Amino acid sequence: MTLPPRTTRTPRAADAPGPRGPRTPSAPAEDAQEGTQRRGLAARIHLGRAFHAESGSYFLLLGTTLFLVVFGLVMVLSSSSIDSFVAGGGFFGIFLKQGMFALIGVPLMLLVSLVPPMFWKRWAWVLLLAACAVQLLVFGPMGVKVGENIGWIRIAGTTFQPAELIKVGLVIWLAFILARKRHLLRTWPHILIPVLPVAGGAVGLVALGGDLGTVIIMASIVLGALFFAGIPIGKLTLMLTIGSVLAVLMTVISDSRMRRVTEFITGQCDYAGGCWQSTHGLYALAAGGIFGVGLGNSKAKWMWLPEADNDYIFAIIGEELGLIGAIVVILLFVVLAIGFIRVIRANTDTFARVATGAVMTWIIVQAFVNIGVVLNLLPVLGVPLPFVSSGGSSLVTTLVAMGIVLGFARRPTTEESPDVIPAVIGMRS
Template identity: 50%
Template sequence: MATSTPTRPHPGPADDGDGRRGLAARVSLGKVFAPVPSEFYLIASTAILLTGFGLVMVLSATTATSTALGESPFDALLKQGVFAVIGIPLMFIASRFPIRFWKRVAWPLLILTVLFQLLVFTPLGIEVYGNRNWIGIAGYTVQPAEFLKLGLALWVGYVLYRKQTLLGLWRHVFIPLVPVAIAVVATVMAGRDLGTAMILVLIVLGGLFFSGVRLRIFIIPLLLGAAVVAYYAVASPNRLRRIMSFMDPNCDYFDDCYQPLHGVFGLAGGGVFGLGLGNSKEKYDWLPAAANDYIFAIVGEELGLIGAVLVLLLFTLFAVGAFHVIRKTDDRFVRIVSGGITVWIVGQALINIGVVLRVFPVLGVPLPFMSQGGTSLLSVLIASGVLLSFARSLPMRARG
């Protein structure tokens, strides 16, 4: 009697080592209405509220100057709105990607964002107030360094995650982290953008801090980062003069202190309840960068102390949601990247507000979600999507 030989199943794609098939990370869309932790709602809602608040303030801050130039008062709003309409869906799309995907794109994304940043040194590059960190594409001005922040945060998290058992040895902490980070920061400093370079340094330091490296090892990169920033601050006499002007009681009103003082005038003029939305006086070409780096001054002038506190409260709630992700996760990669992104967004907000209050010198960093600038808005929304992706991964026992 003949026996039939069992047929072998058709060989499938090779296993990638963690029980998943295929070399590419697959995006699991899951159930649209699947339950998500409270951290997800907190981060998403504050990001959307800050973005909407920012659109209103950009419109208010630009109507006067746009009308004076014979342009539509809604031009700035429409340009910013395009990036908001693109960025918010991208935030939720990014939230659907698994952690495995973010680990696999860390290196490629850093390389791509560095190459994108290097375009500022091509004929596409645009120089603004001595800084060459923008490029012109299809009528839009794009700042590649904003995407570099996200690429660096993911890369730092991946490198430190892969070396998690070796972080007690300083050489494994430094290589390749410090040389690559210095090279990345150098691409920005070559365009003389000290403010963005400082944020990149903060991202690296934030990643190191949340990776759990020993304090004695962490202090060395901290001092090295401070030394690099200090060197570039004093390397240019003009930059040093502008940075130190906030400490000079006799600072020239018509030169270095014109913008900082008008920022304070705007905040002081608003009082507790503000002059009313749209009633700012400083936006009538008195305050340079009213819709950009100094938009918080317009918030304080038009909406008063109440509006300013509301902005601070929204950023606080965003930070609470992000820190809950850091505290509750069991994945070191998630903890490190979440820490870097949180230090970037919340730290940049505090620096921007501190500049307006004259606690810090003028550094030229925008207020996340709110300042006019489509690239900045797009990058922080996508970064928020990464945080939302991590929030979805929280273990069930931590979701209570």
């Protein structure tokens, strides 16, 4: 019997040399699955870049920031539970709201750290002008008045402080302008133009709302940027003097601010009135002793201490965690300052150095002012403790600012020759 000739097997498209054979009906499904896998891999790689760094300063800043955020959430829960319950939001109302902002702010910080410096340089003017435009909304129907200050807007039931956006805009804009004029910053015309009208106008918008504490922080950002840009110390001292005079004038024209300053200087005030908050802040610190009364065991938060979860959260930290806990918080901000300085020294790009220096001035000065107020070293100014106090707009914008610095820390920029960069540490003529 003769067998039929054996048919030759057609090579599979994947095995055959040369061009691929015709697609099978299942090819579209396989391609779709392959595309999904590739997109997933790309997303994982992109997310992984947020934790890739060439500098130890990146992990120093990132770790300290994340620790402060988590620690702040714990302290907000402890300090706000009573006020939140009385307000009808349950024991966890303020904590959950702050946690939501942390879940927004931390990923945003990591994403911002991936943005190249050229993006910030290209959009510096737009970002600052947009922030100033939002600030103008506080003077309209959306504006919310707290005490004598008009500095918040209400959006979808949530209050937001546009001045926090101006802080970020100022950091980027000042770094951009001062980097472009780095060779000309020895003469007054180039120092003042356009810094004085633009930055002064941005700070002035906030001053119109009456928030002296925020104005002081913003003024410190401007001075910090000028310092790290290499402005001579003599000129900076004169500018600081003029700024102090303006702060005094802003105090004198407000009866409430003048009263607080007078009470602070003389020590004579009504216990049940103007001195209630500062006095009970000191009581809370004293009650904590060295080791504290224990997490969650504060008595001051039981409606005795106003703003226990915000401006006076450091008093609750001292009460519940004692002197040791308070010192640890201060040391964490010292660690942040060290990390900032390391980033500044590692970069030879003026833009990166000025932006990092401005953010450092913002965070460290604000922490100093907040703690100084609680310790009764400064009159009540109403600024939150960075990363720790409750307040969504403050937390998110501060994390965005940290993201900008983390971008410089991950991969130090060397766009300019070191010989044109002024010294950062040390006196200058």
